[in-house]
Amino acid sequence: MDFSKFSRRDFFKLAGAGIAASTVSKVAMAALPEIVTTEQANTQAPLHPNTGRPYNPVVTLNGWSLPWRMNNGVKEFHLVAEPVLREMAPGMKAHLWGYNGQSPGPTIEVVEGDRVRIFVTNRLPEHTSIHWHGQPVPNGMDGVSGLTQPPIQPGKTFMYEFVAKRPGTFMYHPHADEMVQMAMGMMGTWITHPKNTKFMPVDRDFVFLLNAYDIDPGSYTPKINTMLDFNLWTFNSRVFPGIDSMVVSKNDRVRIRFGNLTMTNHPIHLHGHEFQVTGTDGGWVPPTARWPEVTTDVAVGQMRAIEFIADNPGDWAFHCHKSHHTMNAMGHQVPTLLGVKQSDLVGKISNLVPDYMAMGETGMAEMSEMNAMMEMPLPENTLPMMTGTGQYGAIDMGGMFTTVKVREGLTRNDYKDPGPYKHPKGSLAREVMNDLPPVERSQVTVPEGGTEMSVRKPMGDMKH
Numbered sequence: 319m320d321f322s323k324f325s326r327r328d329f330f331k332l333a334g335a336g337i338a339a340s341t342v343s344k345v346a347m348a349a350l351p352e353i354v355t356t357e358q359a360n361t362q363a364p365l366h367p368n369t370g371r372p373y374n375p376v377v378t379l380n381g382w383s384l385p386w387r388m389n390n391g392v393k394e395f396h397l398v399a400e401p402v403l404r405e406m407a408p409g410m411k412a413h414l415w416g417y418n419g420q421s422p423g424p425t426i427e428v429v430e431g432d433r434v435r436i437f438v439t440n441r442l443p444e445h446t447s448i449h450w451h452g453q454p455v456p457n458g459m460d461g462v463s464g465l466t467q468p469p470i471q472p473g474k475t476f477m478y479e480f481v482a483k484r485p486g487t488f489m490y491h492p493h494a495d496e497m498v499q500m501a502m503g504m505m506g507t508w509i510t511h512p513k514n515t516k517f518m519p520v521d522r523d524f525v526f527l528l529n530a531y532d533i534d535p536g537s538y539t540p541k542i543n544t545m546l547d548f549n550l551w552t553f554n555s556r557v558f559p560g561i562d563s564m565v566v567s568k569n570d571r572v573r574i575r576f577g578n579l580t581m582t583n584h585p586i587h588l589h590g591h592e593f594q595v596t597g598t599d600g601g602w603v604p605p606t607a608r609w610p611e612v613t614t615d616v617a618v619g620q621m622r623a624i625e626f627i628a629d630n631p632g633d634w635a636f637h638c639h640k641s642h643h644t645m646n647a648m649g650h651q652v653p654t655l656l657g658v659k660q661s662d663l664v665g666k667i668s669n670l671v672p673d674y675m676a677m678g679e680t681g682m683a684e685m686s687e688m689n690a691m692m693e694m695p696l697p698e699n700t701l702p703m704m705t706g707t708g709q710y711g712a713i714d715m716g717g718m719f720t721t722v723k724v725r726e727g728l729t730r731n732d733y734k735d736p737g738p739y740k741h742p743k744g745s746l747a748r749e750v751m752n753d754l755p756p757v758e759r760s761q762v763t764v765p766e767g768g769t770e771m772s773v774r775k776p777m778g779d780m781k782h
């Protein structure tokens with residue numbers, strides 16, 4: 319993540335002037351907090367509070383935190399539900415619905431005990447609402463359209479207000495035409511920081527949502543009726559190699575929080591370290607109830623916070639362990655051709671399909687190499703199925719995959735991508751050459767008068 323490219327001022331734009339909402343007068347709109355939006359999909363620097371109670375901010379992976387204003391002791395935010403253009407990785411953009419210019423919407427960070435007021439303006443073509451997933455709020459603030467409030471009609475602005483009671487990791491999403499609105503990317507993270515800034519301190523605190531889309535190769539808009547067969551498995555509406563690395567300093571205590579708003583579970587796996595699940599939907603896990611893991615499964619609607627000491631330098635893979643969730647569109651329905659000799663067929667098929675290429679005979683890794691060489695043309699606005707290049711070649715990944723980069727001696731707020739890890743001499747897997755020292759072979763001797771066995775093999779009897 320390259321924070322050097324922009325300052326917060328360049329990153330955001332104030333969109334308040336252009337709102338012209340149909341039913342809120344200019345005077346009424348002037349009383350609302352300014353609308354802050356962004357069109358960028360880069361990870362933004364943490365938002366350090368300059369008003370209100372102190373807290374240690376999170377870093378939202380390929381996202382940002384929403385600025386607020388204090389109004390007589392109340393923290394006021396302004397979310398705008400609207401169509402957005404999200405870059406899912408360089409080379410592919412999607413028409414999604416989100417909040418304040420992006421999907422997911424901005425992270426909202428507050429402190430335990432804060433009184434919070436959230437204005438929600440609806441610029442979608444249909445009604446919506448926002449549910450504050452996981453938070454103990456008064457029933458009328460729970461955002462379930464029809465049940466606890468009338469829906470927010472297009473052009474209208476609603477106001478939610480409650481005290482952020484329990485510290486932890488939460489989500490927000492519509493509770494109105496959910497199937498469509500969540501398939502289109504409407505969701506965001508909510509962090510309630512503990513009032514006591516010394517409570518469970520960490521050096522780096524990352525957060526993102528697990529989400530998924532079904533976007534046909536060559537198109538831009540998700541199919542909203544898909545129930546299970548999604549083809550883009552995303553962290554914060556980004557796929558590898560578009561997901562930023564999580565950069566940490568050696569021996570940092572690192573927290574990574576994630577919530578699952580897809581239609582299936584995701585076993586999230588970290589290489590090179592053991593972690594503990596320190597937080598769930600229900601709050602922080604007491605130390606005596608934690609156990610070490612390297613993979614934690616996140617069910618639909620759940621949130622998990624994991625913590626570990628980053629004591630092992632390197633570029634460590636961090637990904638969903640379902641292998642179809644670490645690839646992009648196009649590959650999921652390809653027939654298995656392992657071991658099928660296609661050489662005789664190519665000529666015949668080429669008469670029918672001029673660009674036909676035999677694939678999959680020895681595996682699918684050749685796909686990523688071919689994509690890398692740009693020999694196989696892809697439809698417009700389509701990412702290769704497996705992609706990404708590391709210092710040693712093709713990474714053969716997509717979807718829910720990124721890296722945790724552990725480096726010596728980074729300063730506290732340095733999140734810049736340090737480039738590929740330099741492996742110390744002798745610590746890298748390598749091809750076996752003729753340079754291994756000779757080894758004394760153990761001499762197996764048959765004991766005198768040794769046993770005799772008859773072994774029946776397909777070729778006939780053999781005596782040993």
Ligand SMILES: [Cu+2]
Nearest residue numbers: 584638640643
């Ligand atoms: Cu997964």
